Amino acid sequence: MSYKHIVVTEFGGPDVLQLETVDSLPEPGEGQIRVKVLTAGVGFTDTIIRRGQYPGVKVKPPFALGYDWFGVVDKLGAGVSGVELGQHVADMPVVGGYTEYLCVNADRVVPAPAGLDPAQAVAMILSYTTAYQMLTRLRELPAGSTCLVHAAAGAVGTALLDLGRHMGLTMYGTASKAKHHIVRELGGTPIDYRKENFVARIHRETGGAGVDAVFDTIGGRHWSRSYRCVKRGGILVAFGALQLTTGEESVGSLMAGFAKLLLGWRLIPDGRATTFYNIQSRREKKPEEFKQDVKALFELLSQNRIHPTIADSMPLEQASDAHRRVDQAEITGKVVLHCADE
Numbered sequence: 001m002s003y004k005h006i007v008v009t010e011f012g013g014p015d016v017l018q019l020e021t022v023d024s025l026p027e028p029g030e031g032q033i034r035v036k037v038l039t040a041g042v043g044f045t046d047t048i049i050r051r052g053q054y055p056g057v058k059v060k061p062p063f064a065l066g067y068d069w070f071g072v073v074d075k076l077g078a079g080v081s082g083v084e085l086g087q088h089v090a091d092m093p094v095v096g097g098y099t100e101y102l103c104v105n106a107d108r109v110v111p112a113p114a115g116l117d118p119a120q121a122v123a124m125i126l127s128y129t130t131a132y133q134m135l136t137r138l139r140e141l142p143a144g145s146t147c148l149v150h151a152a153a154g155a156v157g158t159a160l161l162d163l164g165r166h167m168g169l170t171m172y173g174t175a176s177k178a179k180h181h182i183v184r185e186l187g188g189t190p191i192d193y194r195k196e197n198f199v200a201r202i203h204r205e206t207g208g209a210g211v212d213a214v215f216d217t218i219g220g221r222h223w224s225r226s227y228r229c230v231k232r233g234g235i236l237v238a239f240g241a242l243q244l245t246t247g248e249e250s251v252g253s254l255m256a257g258f259a260k261l262l263l264g265w266r267l268i269p270d271g272r273a274t275t276f277y278n279i280q281s282r283r284e285k286k287p288e289e290f291k292q293d294v295k296a297l298f299e300l301l302s303q304n305r306i307h308p309t310i311a312d313s314m315p316l317e318q319a320s321d322a323h324r325r326v327d328q329a330e331i332t333g334k335v336v337l338h339c340a341d342e
Contacts, residue, residue: 309333313337
């Protein structure tokens with residue numbers, strides 16, 4: 001039996017993504033399971049890997065792309081226990097998720113309850129776990145705390161707003177004017193980053209105090225402005241460098257931003273904390289924590305207590321089109337590839 005997957009033939013634009021057919025299904029080795037992949041997430045991180053710009057990912061073309069996936073156990077390898085045929089599971093391999101079938105070590109997958117919508121479920125892996133860990137693992141944020149979210153209409157941004165609403169937080173979000181309705185629908189107060197000075201707006205909104213937490217995926221120069229929004233006792237969480245990949249910021253500028261974030265600002269006795277968050281490095285250091293958090297999100301999803309924003313669910317064959325939309329900042333929330341039928 002053959003299956004299909006999406007391969008990066010060379011580093012570059014969306015056209016380097018090619019659909020390939022493999023003649024026979026992969027066979028699980030000892031301790032592994034074979035999974036029929038139902039959905040794979042498409043995000044900005046995938047586009048960076050596609051261009052060969054993602055730090056720490058050493059793969060070279062050709063390789064299958066796909067940061068995270070959700071699927072159903074199709075076959076068990078020797079020695080596997082604790083996982084059953086037909087069980088729904090998920091993982092975040094960084095690459096390899098854009099496929100109809102794959103094999104993975106059984107101890108890496110996160111079991112999921114039955115009945116979840118596959119498109120919503122895959123949003124829990126990268127986007128929602130990133131948001132959830134930043135909101136719960138780095139600093140205690142009790143109900144009523146105030147937060148500023150940049151790129152608030154994106155996959156992680158909408159997850160932060162949704163979870164923030166669930167936690168009883170007061171959320172502000174920067175987004176283009178056309179996407180303000182999404183921020184409002186998720187309970188946040190939108191800020192037009194193109195026409196407003198978000199630092200001044202936050203200080204007006206908070207009576208000059210600032211917010212308890214800022215979540216900034218934009219880049220080094222932007223972190224400096226975000227730092228000015230943090231109140232005494234608050235925290236700036238940087239978790240990306242969008243403007244580096246778009247060419248709006250140089251490597252030197254980003255490194256200067258890291259120097260301030262991880263050293264310079266920490267020496268200032270003003271009570272404000274700073275940190276950089278990366279989900280993959282944290283997952284490798286604390287794998288059980290990752291599983292606990294994904295399971296917690298699956299449970300919230302199954303109880304209809306969180307509501308991921310799914311921009312579109314597209315067939316695997318349209319991976320290039322999905323990447324074009326992400327590159328052009330057309331996506332509001334999460335775009336998902338439908339890989340196989342259950």
